[in-house]
Amino acid sequence: MKRAYDDAKIDRDNRNIVNHSGRVACCTRLFNDGFDDQMISSRSGHRSNAVRLYKRPSVEQEKAVSHALDVPSDELQPNQKTVKLEGDVASSSVLQSSRCIRIELPDGIDTVVVCKNGRKTSITLQ
Numbered sequence: 001m002k003r004a005y006d007d008a009k010i011d012r013d014n015r016n017i018v019n020h021s022g023r024v025a026c027c028t029r030l031f032n033d034g035f036d037d038q039m040i041s042s043r044s045g046h047r048s049n050a051v052r053l054y055k056r057p058s059v060e061q062e063k064a065v066s067h068a069l070d071v072p073s074d075e076l077q078p079n080q081k082t083v084k085l086e087g088d089v090a091s092s093s094v095l096q097s098s099r100c101i102r103i104e105l106p107d108g109i110d111t112v113v114v115c116k117n118g119r120k121t122s123i124t125l126q
Contacts, residue, residue: 027054032061 002017015021023044030040031054041051057065103112111124 024054027051028056031055032058 001019001021002012004022005012005017027040027044027046030043037049037051041047044051044054105112105125110126111122113120113122
């Protein structure tokens with residue numbers, strides 16, 4: 001199994017590679033690609049629910065969970081962008097590690113219409 005990892009150029013540092021590792025890697029890969037337990041068990045040959053032990057989230061899945069739990073914060077470093085608003089200029093910031101856009105409106109603008117995926121909402125500041 002170690003030779004197979006080496007041939008595939010998979011890093012073995014800090015890993016305990018044994019013959020069962022291929023089965024674990026198969027189950028983990030299928031889990032990360034969204035397959036259900038029944039499909040994973042049919043491919044790996046498991047007859048019990050042991051396949052659950054091999055479900056290891058990918059880095060992308062871990063990031064997605066963290067991202068979903070993030071609370072937008074003004075303390076994050078923004079990526080500054082400038083947005084043209086019918087002759088006036090407003091600045092907007094996309095906050096890193098969040099799905100939030102902060103818009104600084106110039107004086108005289110008190111209503112913002114936000115559109116996304118065919119939906120829109122209007123916000124009026126007083």
